[in-house]
Amino acid sequence: MSSEKNILVLNCGSSSLKFAVINSTTAETVISGLAERLGSNKATIAIKYNGEKQVVKLTENNQHLGAIEYLVSDLHTKNLSNSLTAVGHRVVHGGEVFTSSVIVTEHVINEIIRTSGLAPLHNPANLVGIQAAQKSFPTLPQVVVFDTAFHQTMPQHAYMYAIDRDLYTGKGLRRYGFHGTSHYFVSQEAAKHLKQSPAETSVITVHLGNGCSICAIENGQSVDTSMGLTPAEGLVMGTRSGDVDPGLIIYLMNQFNYSGQQIDDLLNKQSGLLGLSKMSNDCRTLEEAVFGDDKKLKEQAKLALDVFCYRVAKYIASYTVALSHLDAIVFTGGIGENSDYIRAQVISQLSILNIKLAKDLNEKARFGAFGEIQAPDSQFKVLVIPTNEEWVIAQDAARLSESK
Template identity: 65%
Template sequence: MSSANQVLVLNCGSSSFKFALLNSETGTETLSGLAERLGSDDASITFKRNGNKNSLSLNDKNRHLDAIKTLVSYLETEGLSNDIAAVGHRVVHGGEKFTESVVIDSSTIKSIEDVSSLAPLHNPANLIGIEAAMVAFPGIPQVAVFDTAFHQSMPAKAYLYAIDKQLYKEKGIRRYGFHGTSHFYVSRQAAESLAKQISETSVITVHLGNGCSVCAIENGQSVDTSMGLTPMEGLVMGTRSGDLDPGITIYLMRKYGYDADKLDQLLNKQSGLLGLSGLSNDCRTLEQALESEDEQTQQSAQLALEVFSYRVAKYIASYTCALTHLDAVVFTGGIGENSDYLRSRIIAHLGVLGLSVDEARNTAARFGHSGPIHGNDSRAAIWVIPTNEELVIAQDAARLTFNHSQDNQQQGA
C-alpha cells in the first residue's frame, strides 16, 4: 500500500461520473472533478486542483472508458498516479448480499450484476465504472462501497413490506435504504460532537439534497430509514415523489393508459419539488421565488416548501419510535447543510417533541460550517454536519486494501 494512503474515489452514473483523489487518513483532497454528458457530442471532463479548474473535451467513443483514460493521463502528467493505493467505487445497491464494503473480484461483479434489477438506473452504471477502472488501473485494488450496506442492520419489522411474503423470499422485495455512507459518517461525527461513544448514541440523521432520506440510528446502527426498495420512497425530493398511495399508479394505468416507462418518468423526474411548484427542483430557486412580486409564483414556491418541510418533520417524529432516547437530530446534504429557512420550518413542526432552534446559530451554520443550532430550551441537540461520503469510501478502500494485502502476504508465506 502506498505510504501516501491516496485513494481514488469514483462515483459513476449513466452519463457522468464524479471523482476525487484524497488521503484516507487526513481527508485532504488532492484532486476532484466531474466527467459529464457522456454519450453526447459535448462530453467533457473537469479537473479541480489547488483552487484551479481545467476542462477538456472528450472523444467519447467509449464513454466511461474514454473519460477514465483521460483521468489516468491527467494523473500521470501531474505526477499523481504512483501514489494511488486503491480505487474506491460507490455502488448504489448491494441487496442483502453485501452488509459491508468488499474488495472487488469476479464474484463481486457477478453479485452486483445479480441485484442490478433492484437498481436498474444505478448499478449498471456503477459496473461500467468498475470495469473501466479495472482496465485503466491494472494491479491497483478496487473496492466497492455500498449505499445500502449500512442499513442491513434494520430489523425485519422495519424492512418488510406488508405484501405477500413470497415476494420477499423469492424476489428480494423489501426495504433496503440508501445514502448509507452519509448517514454513517454524520452519525459518527455527531457522537464526537456530543462527547459520547457511538455505541451509546441515538440520533436521527436527515440527508436533504436532490435526493432525501431520514435515518434512525440506535447505538451506531441503522434501525430504520425512509428510502425503500428504490430511492423513490419516503420524503419529497427534488424530482421524486416520495411516499405515494400505490393505488394512484393503478388508477393512472387503468384510466389514462400509463405504462411503466411513463410512470417512471412521472415519479422519478417530474414530481417532488418540481412537480409541486411547477417552477424548479432546486430549493435555492424556490426560496428566492418566495420574494417574487408575482403572487402565483410566490404561492407555488411556498406550497412546495411547506409540503417538503412537513414531510421531513413527520418522518423525524415517527422515527423517535425506533429509538430508546433522542440525543440529536442531524442535518446534512446540500439542502440540509445550507438552507437555514427549511431547517427552521422543519423544527417548527416538532414543538411537541420539545425541539427548538436558535435562529442566530441556524443562520451561521451554512456553507460548510458545522455546529449546533438548537435553542437553550431544546430537549435534544440539533446539529448541522457537512457530510463526506468520499472520505468514508476512501477509508473503507484503504482499510480493505491493507487487510487484503496482509492476507495475500500470509497466504504466500
C-alpha cells in the same frame, strides 16, 4: 505527504459526481471536486487542488462519463495517477447479496447490473464510474462500498413489508435503505461532538440532497430508515416522489394505460420538487423563486418546498418511536448542510417536541460549517454536520486492497 495510501474515490450520484484522492491513513485530501447538474445545460466540473479551484463547463451530452474522463485526464496531467493504490466506488444497491464492501470482480459487476432495476437512477451511474476506472487504472484494485450495508442492522419489523411473506423469502422484496455511508459517518461525528461513544449515541440523521433519506440510529446502529426496496420510498426528493399510495399506480395503469416504464419515469424522473414546481429539481433555484418577484413562480416553488419540508418533519417526528432516547437531530447532504431556509421550515413544524432553532446560528451553518443550531430552550440538540462519504469509502478501499 505519503503517497502509499492514496485512494481515488468516485461517488456517482443521479445528477452529480463527487470525487477525491484521499490518503486513507492521514485523511488528507490531495485533490477533490464535484461535477454537478449533470445531464443539463448547466453541467460543470469543479476541481480543488493546492488551494486553487478550477471550474469547467461540461457539454450536456457528456454527463457522467464525460466528467470521469475529464477527471482522469486531469489526474494524469497533475502526475497524481501513479500515487494511487486503489479506487473506491460508492454503489447504491447491493440487494441481500452484499452486506459489506467488496473488491470488484465479474460476479460483483453482474450483481450490480442485476440490482439496477432497484436503483435505476444510481446503479447504472455507479457502473459507469467502475468501468471508466477499470479502463483508466487496470492494475489497481477496485472496491465498492454499498449504501445498503449500514442498514443491515434494521430489525425485521422495520424492514419487512406487509405483503405476502413469500415475496421476501423467495424474491428478497424488503426495505433495504440507502445513503448508508452518509448516515454512518455523520452519526459517528455526532457521537464525537457529544463526547459520547457511538454505542451510546442515538440520533436521527437527515440527509437532504437531490436524493433524501432519514435514519433512526439507536446506540450507533441503524434501526429504521425512510428509503425502502428502492431509493424511491420515503421523502420528497429532487425528481422522485417518495411515498405514494400504491393504488395510484394501479389507477394510472387501468384508467390511463400507463406502462411500467411510464410509471418508472413518472415516479423517479418527473416527480418530487421538479414535478410539484414544474420548474426545477434544484432546491437553490426554488428558493430563489420563493424570494423572487414573479408571483406564479413564487407560488409553485413555495408549494414544492412546503410539501418537501412537511414530509421531512413528519418523518423526524415518527422516528422518535424507533428510539429509546434522542441525543440530537443531524442535518447533512447538500441541502441539509447549506439551506438554512429548509432547516428552519422543517424544525418550525416540530414544536410539539419542543425543538427550536437559533436563527443566527442556523443562518451561519452553511458551506462546510459544523455545529449546533438549536435555541437555548430547545429540548433536543440540532446539529449540522457535513457528510464525508468519500472518507468512509477510502478507508474500506484501503483495508480491502491491502488484504488482497
